[in-house]
Amino acid sequence: MREIIGIILIGIGVAFDVFGCIGLIRLPDVYNRLQAATKGVTVGTWGILIGVCVLVGFNSLGVKALLAVILIFFTSATASHALARGAHKSGTKLWKRSVCDRYEEDRKNAKIKN
Amino acid sequence: MSVLIIILLGLCFLCLLRVALGPTLADRMVAIDIMGILVVGVCTLLAVKLEREFLIDISLAWVFLSFIGTIALAKYLEGKKFDE
Amino acid sequence: MRRVILFIDSFILWLLLTWTLNYQSLLVGAGFSLLVTVIFGKRFSQRPIKWFEPQRYFWLIVLYMPFFAWQCLKANVDVAYRVLHPKMPIEPGIVRVRTVLKSKIGRTVLANSITMTPGTLSVDIRDEYLYIHWIKVYAQDEENATRIIVKKFERFLVRIFE
Numbered sequence: 001m002r003e004i005i006g007i008i009l010i011g012i013g014v015a016f017d018v019f020g021c022i023g024l025i026r027l028p029d030v031y032n033r034l035q036a037a038t039k040g041v042t043v044g045t046w047g048i049l050i051g052v053c054v055l056v057g058f059n060s061l062g063v064k065a066l067l068a069v070i071l072i073f074f075t076s077a078t079a080s081h082a083l084a085r086g087a088h089k090s091g092t093k094l095w096k097r098s099v100c101d102r103y104e105e106d107r108k109n110a111k112i113k114n
Numbered sequence: 115m116s117v118l119i120i121i122l123l124g125l126c127f128l129c130l131l132r133v134a135l136g137p138t139l140a141d142r143m144v145a146i147d148i149m150g151i152l153v154v155g156v157c158t159l160l161a162v163k164l165e166r167e168f169l170i171d172i173s174l175a176w177v178f179l180s181f182i183g184t185i186a187l188a189k190y191l192e193g194k195k196f197d198e
Numbered sequence: 199m200r201r202v203i204l205f206i207d208s209f210i211l212w213l214l215l216t217w218t219l220n221y222q223s224l225l226v227g228a229g230f231s232l233l234v235t236v237i238f239g240k241r242f243s244q245r246p247i248k249w250f251e252p253q254r255y256f257w258l259i260v261l262y263m264p265f266f267a268w269q270c271l272k273a274n275v276d277v278a279y280r281v282l283h284p285k286m287p288i289e290p291g292i293v294r295v296r297t298v299l300k301s302k303i304g305r306t307v308l309a310n311s312i313t314m315t316p317g318t319l320s321v322d323i324r325d326e327y328l329y330i331h332w333i334k335v336y337a338q339d340e341e342n343a344t345r346i347i348v349k350k351f352e353r354f355l356v357r358i359f360e
């Protein structure tokens with residue numbers, strides 16, 4: 001029973017990974033790619049790690065997998081945040097059919113520095 | 115289990131494809147960042163499949179290394195010094 | 199005070215990582231926890247009293263985590279729908295929202311949570327304003343965007359981190 005639940009969680013995680021990577025290939029500009037890829041791959045890896053924890057039980061390996069979940073929550077989202085900010089500051093344009101860009105306006109109006 | 119590991123390695127190749135195609139520098143960095151997280155999943159699954167426990171230590175360390183590398187690349191992209 | 203909390207936290211982390219009760223391992227772990235405490239003690243928690251209030255843990259573990267997991271699942275179904283749809287129904291844009299959270303850790307967790315929820319990615323944070331890249335812009339003005347994106351998390355995070 002426990003094996004079945006673990007394998008199902010791992011399978012769901014790999015499926016989310018696949019969607020995230022398809023998004024990385026298909027979507028049109030940096031920010032959309034970052035969005036789809038970060039969400040898909042982060043939650044996919046959480047699925048794999050929690051599935052491994054359920055599969056092997058509460059021993060050394062399972063506890064380390066749970067610790068990796070917490071670390072990924074802080075590192076992955078922060079890294080995507082830094083990449084988006086760096087891309088915007090280095091002058092990467094949004095997709096041509098984008099609706100609005102408040103950040104660009106505020107930086108032009110010198111409401112925020114640099 | 116082996117099938118899942120092979121699928122994940124195939125996804126790593128998709129990321130490398132984006133590195134090769136990517137029109138701007140930022141695209142390539144995004145792909146490298148995503149590949150870092152995928153490798154964590156691969157290492158964890160290998161740890162269960164091969165029953166070698168040290169592989170999960172490698173995945174824990176890989177989380178941090180990938181994070182630090184991405185932050186350094188993002189700072190470089192921003193054109194700033196590293197001491198802020 | 200905050201140094202004691204940091205020492206205990208790093209020692210628990212060491213115990214979880216090594217997963218053994220051998221006395222030599224415990225001794226080395228205590229030494230390294232002390233080193234971490236000496237180096238990083240000054241920058242740790244601003245108001246350490248918050249660590250001793252049990253209702254914060256209740257809000258974090260019992261209420262916030264299931265809500266967050268549900269949001270993550272919704273986000274992924276949303277990503278899968280947008281990616282696999284042949285026409286890709288996206289209208290991206292960057293909007294500005296404001297938050298009422300004051301503490302640094304609260305803002306960090308808010309930005310990370312926003313990144314993991316359906317269709318939003320936090321780009322920058324300046325004092326109380328966050329800039330959010332939204333894959334389908336439903337509202338361009340500040341009030342409505344804040345109501346849609348931020349409010350559902352703030353009602354938990356105010357209880358946990360403020």
